[in-house]
Amino acid sequence: MTHNEKNSPVRVGIVGLGTVGQGFLRLLLTNQDLYRQRLGFPLQLGGVCERNHSILQSLALPSDCLVFSSWEDMVKDPRITLVVELIGGIEPARSLILAAMKSGKSVVTANKALLAQHGEEIFGAAASQGVDLGFEAAVGGGIPILRTLRESLAGDRILKLAGIINGTANYILTRMSREGLEFETVLAEAQRLGYAEADPTFDIDGVDSAHKVAILAMMAFGSPIRLEEIPVEGIRHIKPIDLEFGREFGYVLKLLGIAVDHGDSIDIRVHPSFLPENSLLAEVDGVFNAIELSGQFLGSLLLYGRGAGGDPTATAVMGDVMECARGIQHASRGQVPALGFHVADRVRKSLRPLSAIYSEYYLRFMAQDQPGTLSYLSGVLGERGISIESVIQKGRQSGGSVPVVVTTHRATESQIRNALSVIDASDHVTEKTVVIRIEDVSMEGPLS
Amino acid sequence: MTHNEKNSPVRVGIVGLGTVGQGFLRLLLTNQDLYRQRLGFPLQLGGVCERNHSILQSLALPSDCLVFSSWEDMVKDPRITLVVELIGGIEPARSLILAAMKSGKSVVTANKALLAQHGEEIFGAAASQGVDLGFEAAVGGGIPILRTLRESLAGDRILKLAGIINGTANYILTRMSREGLEFETVLAEAQRLGYAEADPTFDIDGVDSAHKVAILAMMAFGSPIRLEEIPVEGIRHIKPIDLEFGREFGYVLKLLGIAVDHGDSIDIRVHPSFLPENSLLAEVDGVFNAIELSGQFLGSLLLYGRGAGGDPTATAVMGDVMECARGIQHASRGQVPALGFHVADRVRKSLRPLSAIYSEYYLRFMAQDQPGTLSYLSGVLGERGISIESVIQKGRQSGGSVPVVVTTHRATESQIRNALSVIDASDHVTEKTVVIRIEDVSMEGPLS
Numbered sequence: 001m002t003h004n005e006k007n008s009p010v011r012v013g014i015v016g017l018g019t020v021g022q023g024f025l026r027l028l029l030t031n032q033d034l035y036r037q038r039l040g041f042p043l044q045l046g047g048v049c050e051r052n053h054s055i056l057q058s059l060a061l062p063s064d065c066l067v068f069s070s071w072e073d074m075v076k077d078p079r080i081t082l083v084v085e086l087i088g089g090i091e092p093a094r095s096l097i098l099a100a101m102k103s104g105k106s107v108v109t110a111n112k113a114l115l116a117q118h119g120e121e122i123f124g125a126a127a128s129q130g131v132d133l134g135f136e137a138a139v140g141g142g143i144p145i146l147r148t149l150r151e152s153l154a155g156d157r158i159l160k161l162a163g164i165i166n167g168t169a170n171y172i173l174t175r176m177s178r179e180g181l182e183f184e185t186v187l188a189e190a191q192r193l194g195y196a197e198a199d200p201t202f203d204i205d206g207v208d209s210a211h212k213v214a215i216l217a218m219m220a221f222g223s224p225i226r227l228e229e230i231p232v233e234g235i236r237h238i239k240p241i242d243l244e245f246g247r248e249f250g251y252v253l254k255l256l257g258i259a260v261d262h263g264d265s266i267d268i269r270v271h272p273s274f275l276p277e278n279s280l281l282a283e284v285d286g287v288f289n290a291i292e293l294s295g296q297f298l299g300s301l302l303l304y305g306r307g308a309g310g311d312p313t314a315t316a317v318m319g320d321v322m323e324c325a326r327g328i329q330h331a332s333r334g335q336v337p338a339l340g341f342h343v344a345d346r347v348r349k350s351l352r353p354l355s356a357i358y359s360e361y362y363l364r365f366m367a368q369d370q371p372g373t374l375s376y377l378s379g380v381l382g383e384r385g386i387s388i389e390s391v392i393q394k395g396r397q398s399g400g401s402v403p404v405v406v407t408t409h410r411a412t413e414s415q416i417r418n419a420l421s422v423i424d425a426s427d428h429v430t431e432k433t434v435v436i437r438i439e440d441v442s443m444e445g446p447l448s
Numbered sequence: 449m450t451h452n453e454k455n456s457p458v459r460v461g462i463v464g465l466g467t468v469g470q471g472f473l474r475l476l477l478t479n480q481d482l483y484r485q486r487l488g489f490p491l492q493l494g495g496v497c498e499r500n501h502s503i504l505q506s507l508a509l510p511s512d513c514l515v516f517s518s519w520e521d522m523v524k525d526p527r528i529t530l531v532v533e534l535i536g537g538i539e540p541a542r543s544l545i546l547a548a549m550k551s552g553k554s555v556v557t558a559n560k561a562l563l564a565q566h567g568e569e570i571f572g573a574a575a576s577q578g579v580d581l582g583f584e585a586a587v588g589g590g591i592p593i594l595r596t597l598r599e600s601l602a603g604d605r606i607l608k609l610a611g612i613i614n615g616t617a618n619y620i621l622t623r624m625s626r627e628g629l630e631f632e633t634v635l636a637e638a639q640r641l642g643y644a645e646a647d648p649t650f651d652i653d654g655v656d657s658a659h660k661v662a663i664l665a666m667m668a669f670g671s672p673i674r675l676e677e678i679p680v681e682g683i684r685h686i687k688p689i690d691l692e693f694g695r696e697f698g699y700v701l702k703l704l705g706i707a708v709d710h711g712d713s714i715d716i717r718v719h720p721s722f723l724p725e726n727s728l729l730a731e732v733d734g735v736f737n738a739i740e741l742s743g744q745f746l747g748s749l750l751l752y753g754r755g756a757g758g759d760p761t762a763t764a765v766m767g768d769v770m771e772c773a774r775g776i777q778h779a780s781r782g783q784v785p786a787l788g789f790h791v792a793d794r795v796r797k798s799l800r801p802l803s804a805i806y807s808e809y810y811l812r813f814m815a816q817d818q819p820g821t822l823s824y825l826s827g828v829l830g831e832r833g834i835s836i837e838s839v840i841q842k843g844r845q846s847g848g849s850v851p852v853v854v855t856t857h858r859a860t861e862s863q864i865r866n867a868l869s870v871i872d873a874s875d876h877v878t879e880k881t882v883v884i885r886i887e888d889v890s891m892e893g894p895l896s
Binding site for chain 1: 474475479482483484486488584590591592596599600601603604605670728731745747748749750751752754757760762763764766770774780783784788789790793794795
């Protein structure tokens, strides 16, 4: 392991100078005085590695900053004491991080996809090499949710968390809801404005949220999580008509990542959810993120802020870099396990299948406009023990079918699927029924 | 200094078994498995010290828990490796903490009054003794704001923070606002329900909020703060009529602690503030707390949760205890300075006098119901460069005077005080004018 002389600088190497990398670089060069006041030793830019030459040429790097042409060279170089991985994706990020750790270097990364998919390997390597691994920036951008789970709330059992953890999806739903626009229209504009990627699949299909909720659940519950077991549903199929009906019931639609610890098993999922319009999460609009959690002793806690963007995310990277730098300077690396739990002391809890979850539901039937349809629908639901909370039936549409919208009391997903398999096969409806879960995430307490 | 054998237990001594102490005790005894998974070594209840015998007798303490009849004995006892001070107040808490540190023991406390008044002495002692000092529970109960400032946001410059940090005051304002009740009525009921102390002075006169905002500002800005220089105004004088007029302008009244870093000087204050009704802080009701802050790179961040109560506060104490226990176990105490800044490397910034602050203002004049009064009032304001944003004048009241309510554009406090000294001495008004500052704390950003 690389040890530092007392008060000698910790030298940071950055791999990947995209938006977050450039934000981090700017932060590191701007706040040198602050870091000295806080750390008691200098935090230096040791080197960079970036394949895009025009990016490299556009940056005013200090003269003593090493420029590496390969990450392999950087992670081996003894002049670099700490590696910041900001290239994203699986490879070469995975190999880079493992190689850096093998060289005895602590690593900071924002790579949620890698940690969600190969977390066990990476966390295991950090533990066995005795180095630190910081990844606050992987979830919620500038929102300090991971350190909160790992340290601040370490004394309590986290029972549940629910978060709006994808700004692109939230921006799209917010605009669809406010302006009554179609999904495709808003997506195109979000892409034009830079709030959505050219390939928006990860964001709008819930994949990115699944990566993040997997990491949150690992840290909250101390269990390994198999990403591929998490049920995921995106927002591509959401129609303005459902946002309108939802509003009539007093609901706002959000793409949520949800994780619940039932003790013996865990329920994790990503899907659009209707929330009561007066709940705090319902008011998180646009590109903001928020995570609400509930602890056994703590009660409710909500963290809200900028979930993306180079500069906010760079502050999360820097918080981790400073912590890792202290570990190097004081020879105390590996003191806090990366996940907040010692890797070997965790207990794997099984994931509940979606069919076993309980929820309230919003169901929009496109019904034949003929007598007896509502009676038929409520009959099929009732026979399966699904109790109706409220109904909206509007006048005739062009085309001869009318929307009949029902909200239910709590039922299991399998009860609902069972009822809909019957209804959707009948000639009482003209389209596949739209199903949206209703989530109760309101903060508890006097006058709240 | 007390060093621990590898994997030998860290033994916690608790002084003070009131609400928070009992919550902490319950948490410690309930979650033993969790602490072992997270820490890799046992966290044990080493001993307690509580003067109230009926409390001691009511608790089922483990047989190996030492019961000390004096704190002096506990802090010297080598069987106690970590001291948790939960008696509150200045003495003997101050002497106890200093003595524990002198014995080489790390200390965790929830004592905001002590840290706000004697912080320099206590922080200095922690640094010179090389022990850790945790005080997350001193501000915001279960809300992890202090660790967020000290570690998560350590890389960024905090520009401003504003918080609802007293649940009692917030409960009273929430009920006054919702039900149109007088201050005294709600206070009496809050006392009956246990939301206000028998002596509520600290809470309703803003003293408790001043303690907390002083600690927040020390940690956010890295400057020593003289508590006695902070302008403080409570909520005792608030009338339902002002809450009603505020609502007509789209405002909600909250008791805020505010701290702004202007670079060369700091602006810290506690007073009731009107907030835009659609801002997040405006929606923090009842006994909840919330702190919003703004960082140079981070943008906005809001933390919201239970600001008081034995159990939520106990989770904050436990987070600190676990961190201190790691420091003992791994012989890495003193690695992170208690304030997030090395005591000697801080730069003292002067506090701006209230007269120099800028704000928008709500002014309620009780005007003689005669022609020319509004013209007189706007004349006096205008001559001092105070520009009026909006006016509400209602019909005649019994008694011959009518409320004329004005909101202003940004002005300095001294401009306002100067204008009111003239107006309040004139016979155009029948009472001292009510002045309430209007704070713009809305979160920035697209669609927010």
